[in-house]
Amino acid sequence: MIPKEQIDALKPFQARAIIEELRKGSVPMDYVSFFTVGRENWLTFIEDDLDHYIAEGGAKVRFINGDYGDGKTHFMSVIRHMALEKGFAVSFVVLTREVPMQKFEIVYREIVKQLRVPAGSGTGGSLKVEEAGIRSLLNAWADSLALGMALEEGPSLQEKLLLTGEELRALPGMEANFANGIMSLLENRLTPPQEGEMEEERLQKREVLYQWFEGGKVAKKDLKPFQIFESLNKTNSKRFLGSLMAFLKYLGYKGLILLLDELETVVAQSTSVRNAAYENVRLLIDNTEQARHLHIFFSIIPDVILSEKGFKSYDALWSRVRSIGESKRLNYRSILIDLHKTPLETSELIELGLALRRIHEISYRWEAKEIVKENLIEQICMHQKQMGLLSEVRLFIKQVIRILDMAEQGEAPDETLDLTEQILTSRREMEQEKMEQLQPRWDT
Amino acid sequence: MMDNSESFLQEIQDDLSEILKPYQKQVMQRQRMAEFINQCMRCAGRDDFILLDELLQSKMVEEIEREEGLEGCGRIFGQLRTYADEKVERYRIHFIEDLLARAEEAGLPLEIDFPRLSCLKGIEGTVDFSKRTTTINKKVLKSIDPKRIISALLRAKRELYDRPYDPQAFIDSLRQTYGEILKKEGWAEGDSVPIQRFYFEYVMSLQSKVFFQDMDKGKFRGYSLDQFAVDLWRYFQAGTGGTSDGYALQLRPGRNNSLWLIDSDGEKRQITGISFQKAEP
Numbered sequence: 001m002i003p004k005e006q007i008d009a010l011k012p013f014q015a016r017a018i019i020e021e022l023r024k025g026s027v028p029m030d031y032v033s034f035f036t037v038g039r040e041n042w043l044t045f046i047e048d049d050l051d052h053y054i055a056e057g058g059a060k061v062r063f064i065n066g067d068y069g070d071g072k073t074h075f076m077s078v079i080r081h082m083a084l085e086k087g088f089a090v091s092f093v094v095l096t097r098e099v100p101m102q103k104f105e106i107v108y109r110e111i112v113k114q115l116r117v118p119a120g121s122g123t124g125g126s127l128k129v130e131e132a133g134i135r136s137l138l139n140a141w142a143d144s145l146a147l148g149m150a151l152e153e154g155p156s157l158q159e160k161l162l163l164t165g166e167e168l169r170a171l172p173g174m175e176a177n178f179a180n181g182i183m184s185l186l187e188n189r190l191t192p193p194q195e196g197e198m199e200e201e202r203l204q205k206r207e208v209l210y211q212w213f214e215g216g217k218v219a220k221k222d223l224k225p226f227q228i229f230e231s232l233n234k235t236n237s238k239r240f241l242g243s244l245m246a247f248l249k250y251l252g253y254k255g256l257i258l259l260l261d262e263l264e265t266v267v268a269q270s271t272s273v274r275n276a277a278y279e280n281v282r283l284l285i286d287n288t289e290q291a292r293h294l295h296i297f298f299s300i301i302p303d304v305i306l307s308e309k310g311f312k313s314y315d316a317l318w319s320r321v322r323s324i325g326e327s328k329r330l331n332y333r334s335i336l337i338d339l340h341k342t343p344l345e346t347s348e349l350i351e352l353g354l355a356l357r358r359i360h361e362i363s364y365r366w367e368a369k370e371i372v373k374e375n376l377i378e379q380i381c382m383h384q385k386q387m388g389l390l391s392e393v394r395l396f397i398k399q400v401i402r403i404l405d406m407a408e409q410g411e412a413p414d415e416t417l418d419l420t421e422q423i424l425t426s427r428r429e430m431e432q433e434k435m436e437q438l439q440p441r442w443d444t
Numbered sequence: 445m446m447d448n449s450e451s452f453l454q455e456i457q458d459d460l461s462e463i464l465k466p467y468q469k470q471v472m473q474r475q476r477m478a479e480f481i482n483q484c485m486r487c488a489g490r491d492d493f494i495l496l497d498e499l500l501q502s503k504m505v506e507e508i509e510r511e512e513g514l515e516g517c518g519r520i521f522g523q524l525r526t527y528a529d530e531k532v533e534r535y536r537i538h539f540i541e542d543l544l545a546r547a548e549e550a551g552l553p554l555e556i557d558f559p560r561l562s563c564l565k566g567i568e569g570t571v572d573f574s575k576r577t578t579t580i581n582k583k584v585l586k587s588i589d590p591k592r593i594i595s596a597l598l599r600a601k602r603e604l605y606d607r608p609y610d611p612q613a614f615i616d617s618l619r620q621t622y623g624e625i626l627k628k629e630g631w632a633e634g635d636s637v638p639i640q641r642f643y644f645e646y647v648m649s650l651q652s653k654v655f656f657q658d659m660d661k662g663k664f665r666g667y668s669l670d671q672f673a674v675d676l677w678r679y680f681q682a683g684t685g686g687t688s689d690g691y692a693l694q695l696r697p698g699r700n701n702s703l704w705l706i707d708s709d710g711e712k713r714q715i716t717g718i719s720f721q722k723a724e725p
Contacts, residue, residue: 387558424534424536
């Protein structure tokens with residue numbers, strides 16, 4: 001159920017931001033709960049996994065399957081929201097040609113860039129959820145440590161740093177370089193300047209460390225003083241991920257949830273690139289046997305499973321995921337979260353339509369109830385069902401918003417409203433969006 | 445004189461033929477254009493907007509518009525194109541229903557998970573409504589006309605399933621080809637034979653003596669990869685158990701130099717090698 005009271009409490013600006021995002025076919029990440037319907041079964045099982053498996057030290061990989069418009073990104077945003085509320089750190093990464101799955105070091109760089117943590121937890125409450133990236137996280141943690149030291153009496157700064165260093169280095173999965181990096185940063189942030197040391201010099205050193213944590217290219221000689229001997233590369237990227245997880249756990253988060261969207265870009269790549277990407281997926285699946293407190297979600301389109309260029313083309317991966325789609329009955333614990341096979345029910349879509357109507361009302365300060373009636377929303381669903389497109393939530397949203405827009409501008413949908421026309425126009429728009437998405441970005 | 449007149453007449457024939465050729469080509473082209481316009485008229489008469497839409501997307505339209513005396517068609521084609529396009533888009537609402545009804549009529553077990561469709565193991569397709577194309581087993585049909593989709597599916601079914609098929613004879617024939625390759629290469633019994641080589645030899649084994657005497661394209665007996673994949677699947681399904689002389693078929697999966705075949709689980713997989721092993725008593 002969509003929380004009606006929460007919708008009513010939306011400010012016009014917030015409501016408008018939601019509608020604007022939806023109109024262009026994107027997901028308003030921070031407001032997903034306002035227009036999330038159905039999928040309860042999947043979410044219940046994911047919630048159960050987070051609480052009783054991942055938080056307890058488990059690790060797993062799952063795939064979210066759905067066609068374009070089925071709501072994969074939306075569903076991932078709901079997971080992101082849920083995980084943050086439960087105290088997990090989350091990173092939502094869109095896999096593209098620029099962030100390709102076959103180069104995990106680049107994916108890792110994006111993971112740390114997109115890292116989000118729950119507001120007011122783990123780091124002494126100084127980090128807001130809006131702040132993203134490992135730099136903000138490290139900063140907030142250092143701030144909270146500084147504050148704690150200023151307020152508390154106890155061991156000296158040097159002793160405390162020593163103790164923290166020992167704790168960090170002893171963490172399972174923590175690599176020496178990573179731990180040294182953290183300690184160097186703490187020293188840089190907390191210890192007073194040495195004799196003759198300029199503030200600028202200190203800031204420069206700090207920047208080197210931040211860049212190293214962000215996976216940037218840093219010269220070895222600049223890293224040496226911090227006892228860091230490796231920069232992020234192909235071979236150590238997965239170890240870095242292990243260290244990051246250990247660090248997050250140390251900070252008090254329940255684990256790390258990785259949401260990797262649009263794995264399907266791999267299918268269109270050359271065989272060697274595809275194989276390298278599938279090998280990385282395979283390694284992540286296998287690594288979950290040793291990893292702890294980690295849940296990875298990949299979003300895919302049905303082609304990734306069905307086509308010859310999909311998982312089937314890489315035996316080592318296919319043998320691990322081949323149970324996908326084997327049974328006609330739905331298994332909510334299966335490795336595959338099949339949104340395509342579990343489209344929203346008509347009643348759920350209607351509920352979504354009503355929520356959108358309310359958000360639209362707040363957004364443009366008008367009364368829509370009498371003009372855009374519930375039965376009109378119902379008819380839109382029926383038309384979509386006839387076309388075999390009931391699962392395309394995005395199409396439904398586009399249609400509802402178009403009708404609301406027109407109604408608000410004075411064109412009340414009467415009985416002669418051509419719903420077929422509406423659905424076709426929305427479809428054309430979506431085809432257009434799809435084409436634009438397929439354009440290689442370097443050409444634009 | 446006799447010789448001279450013969451060559452003279454031959455030359456005359458050749459010259460006239462050369463003059464006639466482009467003219468005839470032109471006549472033929474005009475005939476095709478007239479037939480095309482007639483077809484458009486027939487479609488308009490029947491309100492067959494799907495075929496009309498297809499016709500009006502073709503290159504012929506441009507040629508007609510350029511042709512002297514037919515320029516007037518351009519405006520009418522434009523109007524018709526808008527009409528047909530609109531009707532086809534609206535038809536989308538009834539497309540699935542129509543396709544399913546026609547499949548049932550034709551006795552095809554069609555399953556639609558729009559835009560994907562499947563019908564029997566080894567026959568799969570995708571409909572791209574916006575591009576007005578349907579792909580069935582990698583063959584692109586420039587149409588979304590249910591009639592044509594069903595015909596294409598029936599054609600695929602006929603090609604893959606409606607042939608005399610005896611699983612025992614099939615597996616024995618595979619075993620024979622396998623044995624011949626082993627002998628030729630001096631490989632040991634049970635060795636894995638590269639699947640691409642095997643497929644080639646097997647297709648050759650199906651050819652008649654006439655083909656080897658005169659390797660004419662028309663005498664070649666085709667055996668597509670899809671047929672091979674489906675025949676294997678039908679063999680696994682039949683539960684024959686192995687060859688008549690007690691050998692069991694083994695398909696080796698892999699990625700390099702492979703063929704996409706259907707394995708014993710009914711799964712399409714990349715197969716790199718084939719072998720026969722003595723079945724356990």
